[in-house]
Amino acid sequence: MSLSITRFVLLALAISWMHLFTAWPLPAQEQPALSPRDKLVVETILRLKEFKLETNPVAKESVLRYLRAQAGSDQYFELIERFRPAELAEELLQFCLSHAEDSKGARGAAVLVAMGQTEQLQQLAQANDAVQAVAAVRLLGHAAGKDLPRIMVPLIISAEASTEVRSAAIIALGRSIVGQRELLTLVSKNQLDDQLKFAAANVLLSSSESTIAAEAGKYLELPATADRQPLPTIAELVQRRGSVDAGSQIFRTPGTCINCHKLQTEGREVGPDLSTIGSKLSREAMYVAILDPSSAISHNFETYAALTDEGTVITGLLISQTDDEVTIRTSEGIDKRIDRASIEEMKKQPKSLMPQDLQRLMTVQQLVDLVEYLLTLRTANSGQ
Ligand code: HEC
Structure with missing residues (x-):
C-alpha cells in the first residue's frame, strides 16, 4: 500500500471516529431498539484495550442504550464486566433474577457482587416474595464466594424463611467446601429442621471431599425406594438414562402421579398440568420436584x-375466596x-400438597424411567 493511500485510510478512520465520539445530534424521533451507530460505537470500544467510558458521555450513552437492548448477549457481558456501569445496576439485577437458573444469571451475579450489590441481593433473599427470594439466594450461591457461610447459615436456621428459600440456601452453601463444612456442623449439632434434611443429604453425600460425605453419612440418609435400596443422590440420578415407555406407565400406575396431575385430557387437577413440564424443568429440577416437593412449591400451588x-x-x-366463602x-x-x-x-403451610415420599412407590430404575418420560413432555415448538 502506498503511503498516500495509508494516509487517506487513517484520515478516513479519524473522521469516522470523530463522528462516533462527539455529540452527533440524533433525529428527534424515538431510538430504535438497537441503532447501527450504537452497535458501531460498542464494537469499536470493545476493540480498544483502554477506553474510559466515564470521560466520554456520548459514547457512554451509546453503550447504555446498547446494553439495554442487548441484555444477555456475549457483548453485553463483556461490556458490563469491563465498565460495570452503575446506571445499569437495577436492570442487571432484574435480568439476573429472571435468569437465576441458568449460566447467564450466574455470570451476571458475579458482576452484581463486584458492583457492591451483595447487600441488595441479601435483602431480596429475605423478602416475602418466595420466587424472588429463591432467585436471590441462587444468585448469591453463584457469586458470594467466601461470604457464603455468613449469608446462608442465618437463612438456613431462620424460623421465618420458607422451606424453599432455606433449601435453596443449603444448595448455595454447598457450592463451596467451606460451606459444606458449615452445613455439616449444623447437621451434627442437630440444628437442621427435618424438612431440610433431604436437601442437606444431597449436598453432603455427593461432596467431592470424601471425608465430608463419610461424616455426613453418620447423620443423614436418603429415603428408601420401593426395593428398599436407598435413593442415590440427585447428582448421581441425573447421570442415568431410562426408558420413556416404561416411565409413561409408571406415571399412570405405581407412581400415582395421574391422581393429581393432568396430562392433556387425562388425570386430575390437583397439582399443575404437566403436559409440557419437559419444557419447563431441567432433569435436575425434575428430580427435586418429585423427591423434595416442599423445596420448590410452584407458584399458585401453595x-x-x-x-x-x-x-x-x-x-x-x-x-377461590370471596367475602363469604x-x-x-x-x-x-x-x-x-x-x-x-x-x-x-x-x-x-410450609409443605407442598404433593407427598414427600413418592420414591417409596418406585424402584430407582422406575424413577429414572419416569423422569426420562417427563422430559419428553414438551411444547410443540420447543423440539424433542
Ligand atoms: C396428592 C397429589 C399429588 C401427587 C400424588 C403427585 N403430585 Fe406432583 N404436585 C402436586 C402439587 C399440589 C404440586 C404443586 C406444588 C409443588 O410444586 O410442590 C405438584 C408439583 C409437581 C411438579 C412441579 C410442577 C411445576 O410446574 O413446577 C412436578 C414435576 C410433579 N408434581 C410431578 C409429580 C410426579 C412425577 C408424581 C408422581 C410420582 C406426582 N407429581 C405426584 C400434587 C401431587
Whole structure:
C-alpha cells in the first residue's frame, strides 16, 4: 500500500471516529431498539484495550442504550464486566433474577457482587416474595464466594424463611467446601429442621471431599425406594438414562402421579398440568420436584390449612375466596367450600400438597424411567 493511500485510510478512520465520539445530534424521533451507530460505537470500544467510558458521555450513552437492548448477549457481558456501569445496576439485577437458573444469571451475579450489590441481593433473599427470594439466594450461591457461610447459615436456621428459600440456601452453601463444612456442623449439632434434611443429604453425600460425605453419612440418609435400596443422590440420578415407555406407565400406575396431575385430557387437577413440564424443568429440577416437593412449591400451588370453629382442619390448595366463602381443593381433588364466618384461622403451610415420599412407590430404575418420560413432555415448538 502506498503511503498516500495509508494516509487517506487513517484520515478516513479519524473522521469516522470523530463522528462516533462527539455529540452527533440524533433525529428527534424515538431510538430504535438497537441503532447501527450504537452497535458501531460498542464494537469499536470493545476493540480498544483502554477506553474510559466515564470521560466520554456520548459514547457512554451509546453503550447504555446498547446494553439495554442487548441484555444477555456475549457483548453485553463483556461490556458490563469491563465498565460495570452503575446506571445499569437495577436492570442487571432484574435480568439476573429472571435468569437465576441458568449460566447467564450466574455470570451476571458475579458482576452484581463486584458492583457492591451483595447487600441488595441479601435483602431480596429475605423478602416475602418466595420466587424472588429463591432467585436471590441462587444468585448469591453463584457469586458470594467466601461470604457464603455468613449469608446462608442465618437463612438456613431462620424460623421465618420458607422451606424453599432455606433449601435453596443449603444448595448455595454447598457450592463451596467451606460451606459444606458449615452445613455439616449444623447437621451434627442437630440444628437442621427435618424438612431440610433431604436437601442437606444431597449436598453432603455427593461432596467431592470424601471425608465430608463419610461424616455426613453418620447423620443423614436418603429415603428408601420401593426395593428398599436407598435413593442415590440427585447428582448421581441425573447421570442415568431410562426408558420413556416404561416411565409413561409408571406415571399412570405405581407412581400415582395421574391422581393429581393432568396430562392433556387425562388425570386430575390437583397439582399443575404437566403436559409440557419437559419444557419447563431441567432433569435436575425434575428430580427435586418429585423427591423434595416442599423445596420448590410452584407458584399458585401453595398449601393452606383452614381450622373451622368445629375443630376440623381442611388442608389443600386455595382455589377461590370471596367475602363469604373459601374453596379449598384437597389432595384427593375434592373442592370443599367453607363458610368464611366459620373459619377460625387460615394459614399458609410450609409443605407442598404433593407427598414427600413418592420414591417409596418406585424402584430407582422406575424413577429414572419416569423422569426420562417427563422430559419428553414438551411444547410443540420447543423440539424433542
Ligand atoms: C396428592 C397429589 C399429588 C401427587 C400424588 C403427585 N403430585 Fe406432583 N404436585 C402436586 C402439587 C399440589 C404440586 C404443586 C406444588 C409443588 O410444586 O410442590 C405438584 C408439583 C409437581 C411438579 C412441579 C410442577 C411445576 O410446574 O413446577 C412436578 C414435576 C410433579 N408434581 C410431578 C409429580 C410426579 C412425577 C408424581 C408422581 C410420582 C406426582 N407429581 C405426584 C400434587 C401431587
